[in-house]
Amino acid sequence: xxxxxxxxIPLLAAGAAFAWPGERTRPWLLPAAGGLHAMLxxxxxxxxxxxxxxxxFGFDPLAxxxxxxxxLLFFVCSIYGVAYLQIRPERKNRIFVTALLVMxxxxxxxxxxxxxxxLWVAAEATTLVTVPLLHFNGTARAFEASxxxxxxxxxxxxxxxxxxxxxxxxxLHSGGNGNLNFTALVAQGASLTRPWxxxxxxxxxxxxxxxxxxAPMHTWKPDAYxxxxxxVGALLAGGTxxxxxxxxxxxxxxxxxxxxxxxxxxxxLAFGLFSMLVAALFLLGTPDFKRMLAYSSVEHMGILAxxxxxxxxxxxxxLFHVWTNGLTKGALFxxxxxxRRAAGAQTDDKVAGMAWRSPASARIFVVGIxxxxxxxxFGVFFSELKIILATFQTNNTFAAxxxxxxxxxxxxxxxxxxxxxxxxxxxxxxxxxxxxxPELPGIIVPPLLFLALxxxxxxxxxxxxxxxxxxxxxxxxxxx
Amino acid sequence: xTIALDIFLRLAVWxxxxxxxxxxxxxxxxxxxxRRGPPVLQLYFDxxxxxxxxxxxxxAVSPMHILGPAMAWVAIIAAALLLPVGPAGAxxxxxxxxxxxxxxxxxARFCIALAALDTGSAFxxxxxxxxxxxxxxxxxxxxxxxxxxxxxxxxxSLATMLAPSAGAxxxxxxxxxFGVLLAENCRVPFDDPNTHLELTMxxxxxxxxxxxPPLAAILHGASLKLLIFAVLLTEAVLPLGKLSLLxxxxxLVALVFVVAIVIGLVESLLARLAxxxxxxxxxxAFLFCLFALLVAWxxxxx
Amino acid sequence: MNGTMNLLIGLAMGLSLxxxxxxxxxxxxxxxxxxxxILGTLPLLLEETFHGLVVAVAIGTxxxxxxxxxxxLRRALRAANIDREVxxxxxxxxxxxxxxxxxxxxxxxxxxxxxxxxxARSLLVPGAFATVVCGFILLxxxxxxxxxxxxxxxxxxxxYLFGLLLINTTPLLVEAGILLDLTVAVFVIGIIVDRIQxxxxxxxxxxxxxxxx
Numbered sequence: 003x004x005x006x007x008x009x010x011i012p013l014l015a016a017g018a019a020f021a022w023p024g025e026r027t028r029p030w031l032l033p034a035a036g037g038l039h040a041m042l043x044x045x046x047x048x049x050x051x052x053x054x055x056x057x058x059f060g061f062d063p064l065a066x067x068x069x070x071x072x073x074l075l076f077f078v079c080s081i082y083g084v085a086y087l088q089i090r091p092e093r094k095n096r097i098f099v100t101a102l103l104v105m106x107x108x109x110x111x112x113x114x115x116x117x118x119x120x121l122w123v124a125a126e127a128t129t130l131v132t133v134p135l136l137h138f139n140g141t142a143r144a145f146e147a148s149x150x151x152x153x154x155x156x157x158x159x160x161x162x163x164x165x166x167x168x169x170x171x172x173x174l175h176s177g178g179n180g181n182l183n184f185t186a187l188v189a190q191g192a193s194l195t196r197p198w199x200x201x202x203x204x205x206x207x208x209x210x211x212x213x214x215x216x217a218p219m220h221t222w223k224p225d226a227y228x229x230x231x232x233x234v235g236a237l238l239a240g241g242t243x244x245x246x247x248x249x250x251x252x253x254x255x256x257x258x259x260x261x262x263x264x265x266x267x268x269x270x271l272a273f274g275l276f277s278m279l280v281a282a283l284f285l286l287g288t289p290d291f292k293r294m295l296a297y298s299s300v301e302h303m304g305i306l307a308x309x310x311x312x313x314x315x316x317x318x319x320x321l322f323h324v325w326t327n328g329l330t331k332g333a334l335f336x337x338x339x340x341x342r343r344a345a346g347a348q349t350d351d352k353v354a355g356m357a358w359r360s361p362a363s364a365r366i367f368v369v370g371i372x373x374x375x376x377x378x379x380f381g382v383f384f385s386e387l388k389i390i391l392a393t394f395q396t397n398n399t400f401a402a403x404x405x406x407x408x409x410x411x412x413x414x415x416x417x418x419x420x421x422x423x424x425x426x427x428x429x430x431x432x433x434x435x436x437x438x439x440p441e442l443p444g445i446i447v448p449p450l451l452f453l454a455l456x457x458x459x460x461x462x463x464x465x466x467x468x469x470x471x472x473x474x475x476x477x478x479x480x481x482x
Numbered sequence: 483x484t485i486a487l488d489i490f491l492r493l494a495v496w497x498x499x500x501x502x503x504x505x506x507x508x509x510x511x512x513x514x515x516x517r518r519g520p521p522v523l524q525l526y527f528d529x530x531x532x533x534x535x536x537x538x539x540x541x542a543v544s545p546m547h548i549l550g551p552a553m554a555w556v557a558i559i560a561a562a563l564l565l566p567v568g569p570a571g572a573x574x575x576x577x578x579x580x581x582x583x584x585x586x587x588x589x590a591r592f593c594i595a596l597a598a599l600d601t602g603s604a605f606x607x608x609x610x611x612x613x614x615x616x617x618x619x620x621x622x623x624x625x626x627x628x629x630x631x632x633x634x635x636x637x638x639s640l641a642t643m644l645a646p647s648a649g650a651x652x653x654x655x656x657x658x659x660f661g662v663l664l665a666e667n668c669r670v671p672f673d674d675p676n677t678h679l680e681l682t683m684x685x686x687x688x689x690x691x692x693x694x695p696p697l698a699a700i701l702h703g704a705s706l707k708l709l710i711f712a713v714l715l716t717e718a719v720l721p722l723g724k725l726s727l728l729x730x731x732x733x734l735v736a737l738v739f740v741v742a743i744v745i746g747l748v749e750s751l752l753a754r755l756a757x758x759x760x761x762x763x764x765x766x767a768f769l770f771c772l773f774a775l776l777v778a779w780x781x782x783x784x
Numbered sequence: 785m786n787g788t789m790n791l792l793i794g795l796a797m798g799l800s801l802x803x804x805x806x807x808x809x810x811x812x813x814x815x816x817x818x819x820x821x822i823l824g825t826l827p828l829l830l831e832e833t834f835h836g837l838v839v840a841v842a843i844g845t846x847x848x849x850x851x852x853x854x855x856x857l858r859r860a861l862r863a864a865n866i867d868r869e870v871x872x873x874x875x876x877x878x879x880x881x882x883x884x885x886x887x888x889x890x891x892x893x894x895x896x897x898x899x900x901x902x903x904a905r906s907l908l909v910p911g912a913f914a915t916v917v918c919g920f921i922l923l924x925x926x927x928x929x930x931x932x933x934x935x936x937x938x939x940x941x942x943x944y945l946f947g948l949l950l951i952n953t954t955p956l957l958v959e960a961g962i963l964l965d966l967t968v969a970v971f972v973i974g975i976i977v978d979r980i981q982x983x984x985x986x987x988x989x990x991x992x993x994x995x996x997x
Contacts, residue, residue, distance in 0.1 A: 167946045180953025762876045
């Protein structure tokens with residue numbers, strides 16, 4: 003029962019953070035709880051516990067395959083958070099720190115949830131707890147972003163509840179006893195009533211797809227990522243979206259077991275490729291480098307969906323990609339946050355020459371962009387390669403072509419914008435803010451750590467992780 | 483011979499009773515407002531007065547200006563004759579007479595509109611445009627209402643359609659038909675029959691240039707139309723066909739009286755709607771009839 | 785029993801159309817609140833025996849959906865001094881017709897889906913789908929934040945209606961999930977509404993347009 007501490011530690015720390023009196027010392031709770039959480043998650047990765055039958059949550063192979071990544075992501079971001087909150091003393095951080103820790107607890111709960119209803123409750127709570135994080139800066143634009151996030155995310159989550167009910171009714175209609183645990187639903191398998199099952203899949207895909215940010219339900223993403231502090235963006239792009247992806251995978255497992263696997267794969271492939279296309283087109287046009295990261299996230303969610311549509315090998319590659327994308331995005335969001343603060347703006351008509359103004363962050367940003375656009379030897383290259391191999395294995399040349407084409411355009415779009423803000427003559431307006439926000443080690447080391455992790459995943463993917471992904475893929479696609 | 487007598491008698495009843503209804507409505511309005519109001523028989527006096535007067539014609543008009551009101555009047559009377567009265571049935575009844583009923587009412591409106599356009603006045607043209615654009619929505623509602631009754635009874639003849647009640651959707655149908663009644667007869671939330679403020683007038687605009695006997699025909703036709711709709715509403719809701727003749731006629735008279743009072747109350751208590759809100763109300767009436775149709779359709783299934 | 789329930793569900797479906805056709809914010813709020821109250825009474829009709837938990841759930845739902853949330857919304861309306869006119873992106877007649885079409889479509893969809901015998905003649909499924917779609921239309925076709933919140937409420941009501949199908953088998957989950965989310969969601973939205981008023985002096989979400997390509 004150690005896995006319960008993955009949920010309890012952050013929630014207890016959140017309670018402590020809420021009660022903590024010191025404004026300057028409170029942020030230290032973040033790395034403390036994050037560190038404990040990460041250690042526990044890695045320990046569980048090495049020594050997976052036995053899953054209790056009929057438990058509502060547990061550290062099953064799928065949770066094992068992704069939860070340590072979220073935990074690591076949070077830990078490194080929390081180190082950044084300490085330095086970040088110290089250079090932003092004008093904003094009160096009680097709600098921010100509490101909400102971050104609650105978010106970690108809820109993410110751990112959602113990733114481990116073995117029950118359709120519990121999964122939904124955790125996802126809904128995550129949506130709500132994200133709102134104060136987005137609104138941290140308190141500006142009108144931050145307000146706009148959190149309003150859109152809440153409205154679109156809330157509607158998505160409402161649809162996924164309706165989908166959960168439909169799946170519950172499918173089980174009930176075919177003689178189920180109201181047990182909504184995934185194992186029970188999978189065991190019911192082919193007897194699940196088909197029309198209800200399809201309705202449920204459509205609604206759940208739309209609902210959790212909104213949370214994940216698949217096009218065309220991605221519209222909240224650029225706003226939210228553009229206005230949120232860098233570390234919140236990193237956690238959204240690596241944590242919340244991973245949770246939604248895992249939710250989709252779990253539902254897919256049930257629908258596949260009922261014999262509708264062809265449908266789930268077709269829809270996921272369509273959504274995935276469409277997301278990649280939309281993201282590539284927007285990447286070519288956007289002038290804002292934080293919103294660019296959002297579109298890049300949409301693109302990578304598309305890649306995950308494509309991977310999930312390609313059978314066992316594809317799911318293995320998608321889980322690999324969850325790790326590489328999440329950690330690389332961490333480096334990008336944190337360094338983009340640094341650049342944004344130093345430049346005082348985030349569009350290419352106001353920002354230029356950041357290689358001189360904030361040299362370390364700019365360099366990390368450029369390397370990060372190369373990493374995320376799949377330059378070897380970074381992890382993203384290998385995970386995307388695996389996905390392309392999976393498309394060839396399933397003889398889907400169309401998907402492979404579209405996939406590569408979108409990647410190419412995304413690369414054009416991102417490098418265009420990145421070099422526009424990094425190169426050139428620095429703007430005079432940036433000088434003042436530059437002096438206010440010097441590049442302290444506290445905000446440079448965490449993104450570097452992320453880059454190192456991404457590199458390490460690419461060069462030497464640990465066999466432990468490979469084994470964890472294989473176990474998860476086997477759980478989802480039982481046939482060899 | 484008996485048939486001719488029957489038709490003649492019914493015709494006399496319809497024609498004689500029709501002008502009573504506006505009188506009752508006006509009395510109710512006066513009573514709510516605390517006035518004495520015009521006598522109940524006021525419209526009879528007006529009609530008699532108009533009948534004695536001469537006609538003033540513009541030099542621009544064609545014979546259609548006179549012919550229009552006359553044809554409209556005849557069409558409305560024909561529609562009245564198609565309507566059954568409880569178990570006694572209609573004087574004329576055949577398969578599909580429900581369609582003829584709708585067409586006759588539409589034809590009457592067409593004639594009035596044509597006669598109004600015939601004056602060549604832009605102002606009357608505007609009135610016609612308003613009247614006709616409301617009619618588009620109101621006719622959709624009434625056709626749906628008749629369709630509901632068709633589905634309910636499995637017949638397209640008014641006599642059999644109206645004999646039973648409208649079943650489960652009766653309340654919906656009544657609400658929809660009442661809305662249509664108010665709109666078709668230019669009553670308050672849609673139009674104000676008393677208004678003489680040019681910009682707000684709809685129906686009154688069209689009859690502005692008429693005088694003498696043609697105006698009398700128009701006024702009498704309007705009151706007859708009001709009676710027709712009140713009777714239609716009553717018969718659609720109540721299963722009059724199942725009662726004995728005397729009971730049916732008693733119930734019919736009582737309910738038409740109630741409808742008149744309700745119209746009077748609506749006119750006293752509601753304000754006329756802003757022009758652009760009217761389509762919303764008519765759409766609502768249409769939707770009431772549509773949902774009544776669905777209930778009638780689905781309710782019949784096991 | 786079934787007849788009364790169907791009547792109430794029909795009334796709830798009608799109320800979502802009323803909300804679509806209303807041109808004043810208070811009447812939209814009233815329609816949503818009334819709908820919530822009607823839905824709150826349904827669990828009592830669904831159960832033959834009076835179960836303590838079901839009664840508690842019904843009272844809780846009526847209180848939250850019928851009183852607390854509408855009062856919060858009205859307070860926001862007063863506090864922010866918002867103009868009471870609803871400003872539609874899509875006109876009232878088109879939204880009403882769309883809502884009616886959705887209602888009919890929902891009924892058609894529900895007749896395609898297989899139902900358990902005890903639900904076969906009930907309006908629960910078409911009512912749920914119709915209410916969800918009407919809420920969705922209200923959500924996307926209005927500019928003011930308050931009417932969007934009302935649309936979200938109506939959407940939630942539809943989902944609650946669907947949850948009643950499962951109330952016998954997974955009662956706690958259905959109830960807890962919904963009440964938690966509803967209270968908190970609107971609470972958060974309420975805070976935001978409070979904020980928006982300070983930022984914009986108006987609740988027009990059309991002004992939320994500085995973030996775009």
